[in-house]
Amino acid sequence: MLDTNKTWDLLVIGGGNAALCAALMAREAGCSMILLEGAPKPYRGGNSRHTRNLRCMHEEPQDILLETYPEEEYWQDLLKVTGGLTNEKLARMMLKHTSSCRPWMVKHGVRFQPPLGGTLHLSRTNAFFLGGGKALVNAYYDSAERLGVSIHYEAKVTDIEIDGDTFKSATFTHGGATHQVRAKAVVVACGGFQANLEWLEEAWGAAAKNFLVRGTPYNRGDILKVLLAKGAKQISDPLQGHCVAIDARSPKYDGGIITRVDAVSLGIVVNKNAQRFYDEGEDFWPKRYAIWGRLVAGQPDQIGYSIVDAKVMGKFMPPVYPPERASTLRELAQKLGLDPDALEKTVREFNAAVRPGTFDHTIQDDCVTEGITPAKTHWAQKIDTPPFFGYPLRPGITFTYLGVVVDDKSRMILQDDKPCKNIFAAGEIMAGNVLGKGYLAGIGMSIGTVFGRIAGEEAAKHVRG
């Protein structure tokens, strides 16, 4: 068991991608390392378990990455989703780093594969992990164990002792006892607070009761709270996060990728009053899924219903839960708990507004509506071919963006704008520096990998000179 008299070179709090990258880098630099993961072993890895790729800049084709994804394009993509809520210096540093970090990942056992199936459109921008994020996490843990990192599961850090700008020690619970661990530096990489329902409710009000937590149940933001209370400078706000519209029948926690409902852009979405509320065909679903969580959160009782007809079945990724199915719209409305008259009226008005066009779900086609609000600007087809299908939707939070400000060495910044001496932050807990709003597929892992690696490297420099 743990030697509590020892002063470690580096303590890493957290056990996901960012934490592991930091631990591996610092261990490679010769630091004695202890890593405290709050989750039990089968659930180790935080939200990294649910990921599957890394968004990578590349100025020329790189093994599995086709064509090019230059810095400027990546930056513009980020600028667009965040609406400018990003730190350009940190963001550009990060995306440049993504073009060169993969050989290091491979060295530690991560394997990449060309995308197959439904993800070909990401073959230029995103590098896919063979087996997904849990395979990556497993590889990193194996590597860390081989290198001699002291790893502890179900080790929940409850407090951190900070003296001015300097970390002293951390208190954690493990096996029913409370322990203290001292280290010359700390990397805090323990995620956001999305699984803390009380905190969500503080931010969102009663609406939060109807949110589902798509990510890990172990990210409760306890350490984030401690850091903010002890003088860390805050980034972003508690309302921001990666929030997707997911199947309302999903589990409360940890449903991950399979809770997706990709039918939205091919039909209509109504609220509990059977009214449409947003342009379903604004863009491809992969570019829009991250706004629909907030859209549904803004509707009464935080629920929506994606409604499609037989024409489009089979044209989107099959959701895990079978849809409600009925031969008439009235019957479907009853099954979904909607007012049949209202749904019929909404569909009638929608159908009347659909202009002729050539439907093609693989491109941004010319099928649009005219004369209704909100309009549907692509893939607008009449909903008229039975059977009809309905998927209930809820906001599903993957992770929150509220965090601590860091500098380009991944050092935590205090409220007086001065960096801490030996406190570093990486991953979701500082994602808000780069990602103030919105989401870009694969960027969570880019943030975690890059800032995790920098944090580990800088912490090692601090400790070993």
Place this chain on the structure above:
Amino acid sequence: MYAADDKPMKLEELIEDAQRVLRVCNACRYCEGFCSMFPAMARRLEFTENDVHYLGNLCHNCGSCFYACQFAPPHEFQVNVPRLMAKVRGETYRQYAWPSALGKLYNNNGVAVSLISAFSIALLFWVAGALTNPERFFAAHSVEQGSFYALMPHNLMAGMFGAVFLFAMFALFMGFIRFWPYMGEELADFFKKPLAEGLHDAFTLKNLGGGVEQEGCTYPNEQKSLVRRVFHHFTFYGFMLCLASTSTATVYHYLLDYPAPYPYLSLPKIFGTLGGIGLLIGPAGLLYLKTKRDPQLAATDQTGMDAGLLVLLFMISLTGLGLMIWRETGAMGTWLAIHLGFVLALFLTMPYGKFVHGIYRLMALVRWHVERRRPVPGVAPE
């Protein structure tokens, strides 16, 4: 809520659970790079019972997807594809056995049954030989004297084993004739280019490579390793060499009028010796790995059947080599009886034991190469 432990399941429960798990996998698809089963799954939007059997037989039980699965137990979705598919395969073997009534034999075709059958038959041969003419049975016969054919005339041996072997082949063929159309394919489509591709996958065990880099699969534990493929190659090619040995010997006997026994440097002996060594190393290695298998992945109701075949193959080889070494001594008769007991036990249980996996897996692989050429209905970008 879900069946994920290793309890025996009723057929309907098994198929239902497989359909549930496949829906989870199909909404995720992170494992698409590990083997052929996941791309085959991803061609479908829903899963019929036929699909479940097809995908079940494409699965090579390597375990890579289990360790990479964020929905594996203790997660409430309880996804354990390798174990589930092992159970499905057991069901395929039962359902497509010929004659159907003998499908039940899978339920108890374990190590004990294999050993009991082999030794019973051996005892029968031994008693027959030892009682009818003990003097001849326990005498030493030189190679020039015809060695074991002095005890059992060649035609009797060839006739008896040939008949049982042909029956086994016919029963396996009936499995093929019934399972291939069940998967929804035309018989004629089997004998085209996809057959060569399926054979290539089978002969190289590509699907035990764990993906493009072919670094190996996670067997017997979470660490990637090629060790199972190596032992399977020893087993399979050992078996094929033994078959080649028998075939060349048959040609020598009937076409070249050159009866056994053959000298150590003849083709039948070289094939037989190499094959025999393969059949010692391979099955022993696979059995050893089985004891080290991660208990989360072992389907215990299948383990007996798997081990039964491995034990038979190992014992055939061991007794065959013993027979070769002591063929000119007085113990030859006993060695011969035991060896023939094991060979006949293998032939008899062949269509009702683990041996059939080769046939069904090959069909599934060929089917994959047939269908992967067909256009898949396009889905909107994920």
